[in-house]
Amino acid sequence: MEQYVIIGNGVAAVSCIEGIRSVDTESPITVLAAEPHPTYCRPLISYYLEGKTTVERMVYRKKSFYEENHVTVRYGVTAHKIEIHTHEVFLEDGESVPYTKLCIAAGSSPFVPPMKGLEKVEKQFRFQTLDDALALEQALTPDAKVLIVGAGLIGLKCAEGIHGRVASITVCDLAPRILSSIFDDLCAARMQAHLEQHGISFLLNDTVTEFKGQTAVMKSGAKVDFDILVAAVGVRANIGLVKAAGGNCNRGIVVDARCATSMPDVYAAGDCTEGYDLTIGANRVLALLPNANMQGYCAGQNMAGKAAAFDKGIPMNSIGFFGLHAMTAGTYFSEQEGGVCYEECDDKHIKRIYTKDDHMTGFLLIGDVEKAGIYTAMIRNRTPLYSVTYDALQKDPSFASFSAEKRGQIFGGVV
Amino acid sequence: MQVSKMKRVYVNEQWCLGCHLCEYNCAFANSGKPDMAVALKGKIIYPRIRVEQDGQITYAVNCRHCTDPICVKSCIAGAISKDADGVVRIDQEKCVGCMTCVLVCPYGAVAPNENGVMQKCELCLQNSCGEPACVKGCPNRAIVYEERG
Ligand SMILES: Cc1cc2nc3c(=O)[nH]c(=O)nc-3n(C[C@H](O)[C@H](O)[C@H](O)COP(=O)(O)OP(=O)(O)OC[C@H]3O[C@@H](n4cnc5c(N)ncnc54)[C@H](O)[C@@H]3O)c2cc1C
Numbered sequence: 001m002e003q004y005v006i007i008g009n010g011v012a013a014v015s016c017i018e019g020i021r022s023v024d025t026e027s028p029i030t031v032l033a034a035e036p037h038p039t040y041c042r043p044l045i046s047y048y049l050e051g052k053t054t055v056e057r058m059v060y061r062k063k064s065f066y067e068e069n070h071v072t073v074r075y076g077v078t079a080h081k082i083e084i085h086t087h088e089v090f091l092e093d094g095e096s097v098p099y100t101k102l103c104i105a106a107g108s109s110p111f112v113p114p115m116k117g118l119e120k121v122e123k124q125f126r127f128q129t130l131d132d133a134l135a136l137e138q139a140l141t142p143d144a145k146v147l148i149v150g151a152g153l154i155g156l157k158c159a160e161g162i163h164g165r166v167a168s169i170t171v172c173d174l175a176p177r178i179l180s181s182i183f184d185d186l187c188a189a190r191m192q193a194h195l196e197q198h199g200i201s202f203l204l205n206d207t208v209t210e211f212k213g214q215t216a217v218m219k220s221g222a223k224v225d226f227d228i229l230v231a232a233v234g235v236r237a238n239i240g241l242v243k244a245a246g247g248n249c250n251r252g253i254v255v256d257a258r259c260a261t262s263m264p265d266v267y268a269a270g271d272c273t274e275g276y277d278l279t280i281g282a283n284r285v286l287a288l289l290p291n292a293n294m295q296g297y298c299a300g301q302n303m304a305g306k307a308a309a310f311d312k313g314i315p316m317n318s319i320g321f322f323g324l325h326a327m328t329a330g331t332y333f334s335e336q337e338g339g340v341c342y343e344e345c346d347d348k349h350i351k352r353i354y355t356k357d358d359h360m361t362g363f364l365l366i367g368d369v370e371k372a373g374i375y376t377a378m379i380r381n382r383t384p385l386y387s388v389t390y391d392a393l394q395k396d397p398s399f400a401s402f403s404a405e406k407r408g409q410i411f412g413g414v415v
Numbered sequence: 416m417q418v419s420k421m422k423r424v425y426v427n428e429q430w431c432l433g434c435h436l437c438e439y440n441c442a443f444a445n446s447g448k449p450d451m452a453v454a455l456k457g458k459i460i461y462p463r464i465r466v467e468q469d470g471q472i473t474y475a476v477n478c479r480h481c482t483d484p485i486c487v488k489s490c491i492a493g494a495i496s497k498d499a500d501g502v503v504r505i506d507q508e509k510c511v512g513c514m515t516c517v518l519v520c521p522y523g524a525v526a527p528n529e530n531g532v533m534q535k536c537e538l539c540l541q542n543s544c545g546e547p548a549c550v551k552g553c554p555n556r557a558i559v560y561e562e563r564g
Pocket of ligand 1: 012013042127157272
């Protein structure tokens with residue numbers, strides 16, 4: 001009999017439970033959950049504010065999930081310390097929770113850089129949890145001016161979510177372009193123009209030097225008056241517990257393909273980890289829901305004694321704003337790095353596909369995103385370009401560019 | 416839930432005429448309307464099966480109900496599940512239209528409906544057709560519904 005303990009109750013934790021239960025239906029599972037809610041879909045907090053979902057509908061699994069899987073969830077409980085020699089997790093009040101196999105699924109936390117006068121800003125919010133979204137909602141009024149610090153995915157999704165409920169939204173970022181970690185200049189400019197058409201203002205290449213009451217004084221000298229501040233600069237992996245216990249960490253908890261950490265019987269999954277990105281052949285933090293799900297399942301199976309590997313992680317994003325969709329995946333290698341870029345660009349669409357050494361390594365799409373998964377699979381499966389008619393495939397993602405044999409396997413067989 | 420034993424829709428491209436009838440039958444079966452003309456005439460259709468053609472090659476693409484479906488793992492709304500009968504289903508009430516499933520489906524078999532909510536083949540089990548309409552109406556029996564593998 002094992003005694004499984006999971007720290008965190010996000011997507012990685014849920015799929016860890018599913019991974020364990022696919023092998024071991026008996027042994028008890030305890031989840032230590034800092035947040036007081038059953039697992040909800042974190043990315044939907046902006047859709048909630050937008051009115052596209054409700055708190056009831058945004059749960060990740062149906063109500064009976066924990067009961068059906070014989071899981072004890074301890075809501076509002078934070079793990080404080082891991083003692084690897086005695087196989088115990090200590091809670092804040094000193095209580096010991098023993099484990100035989102432990103999974104750290106602690107996610108990430110918003111990172112807010114020091115800004116002068118920030119502590120005096122009354123209506124300031126983060127945008128990471130359901131409770132953050134509910135608190136922000138309380139402050140929204142039709143005449144409110146909102147300043148969002150950070151033009152990444154979280155800041156911009158927040159902007160979209162509250163757009164119809166406030167008077168104005170200004171987004172600032174130190175980077176010269178929006179969504180700088182996944183977009184290039186061309187795509188960023190296109191999406192920025194689209195967001196501006198919907199009334200969102202940007203101050204890029206700029207940062208807050210000081211808050212003076214309800215005014216942000218920018219480095220450029222600009223002054224922005226606001227009623228509500230949202231700090232969405234970025235997130236950092238929650239590595240503290242593992243680091244303190246002597247486990248191997250970089251920017252995230254280092255895990256192998258089995259999602260095992262450097263410590264015996266301790267696994268980790270999701271946003272708190274640094275996993276393998278096959279498009280660069282190295283580890284990096286891939287703070288994305290699909291990765292959290294797949295890592296969690298893999299960790300769970302290994303914890304329960306079934307050998308499983310997750311070695312197909314790639315960065316990938318599907319993000320839309322006000323009806324304009326964008327998808328990005330993988331890595332965009334420059335010409336100097338040996339990359340080749342195929343490009344289509346007109347006033348409705350942008351497509352950039354990157355290849356290197358006879359493989360697709362990444363793409364950026366805006367507008368026409370139909371069947372993009374065919375490209376994503378080319379990257380994930382490392383499909384050699386010589387095995388397809390690439391000239392046709394780069395124009396149109398279709399199985400007509402694959403061999404008849406491949407089509408036969410897919411459409412005439414079980415995949 | 417890893418289920419591979421189930422009836423699925425299979426397409427034999429040698430026999431596919433590229434007539435697109437399956438697309439119309441699909442759109443009609445899922446329209447909830449009693450009459451095909453009322454359901455489809457003069458409208459852009461959003462079928463859950465799509466004929467692809469390139470020169471001599473024609474074949475139809477729909478959800479493969481994968482043994483280990485990546486759409487289920489990737490859905491940010493927890494809206495896609497593979498049920499005990501093996502069928503991969505989208506809960507359209509939960510879907511927020513983020514299109515992550517489109518980003519990950521290796522077969523290009525998921526797409527939005529006219530309202531931006533995701534849809535794909537669910538084997539006509541939930542609609543009044545009761546068996547896949549594409550199969551029933553295929554004039555050359557290029558599409559079949561059976562258990563293989
Ligand atoms: C606004 C927003 C939009 C997003 N949009 C997308 C998107 O479109 N696509 C996408 O792929 N991803 C998106 N993401 C990222 C996605 O939400 C995460 O990748 C995913 O939720 C990670 O799941 P996780 O289980 O690893 O971590 P989390 O969901 O963060 O769960 C970790 C949990 O652990 C708890 N915890 C931490 N420390 C402790 C402790 N010591 N003791 C007990 N509990 C603890 C935390 O409170 C938290 O509840 C978005 C994120 C945000 C915030």
